[in-house]
Amino acid sequence: MGSNPGRTAALNQTRARSLAASLDGLSSADKSDLKARSTNDMVGVCNATGLGAALLLEPGQRSF
Secondary structure, three states: OOOOHHHHHHHHHHHHHHHHHHHHOOOHHHHHHOEEEEOOOEEEEEOOOOOEEEEEOOOOHHHO
8 A cells, every 4th residue: 555564554444433423423522432353355444332333454254
């Protein structure tokens, strides 16, 4: 995606947090409570109740 892997990873986590927050109806201030985990293929995010979202970074069934 970019030439700076650290920046790309942070951007992908922000995208996943935004996705999860929109699904849960959270305000932007509440997004910091979402916990993110990353692999090369996806970023997963969940809140304290277990509601989560996954941002798939690579196509294919192996991603998920």
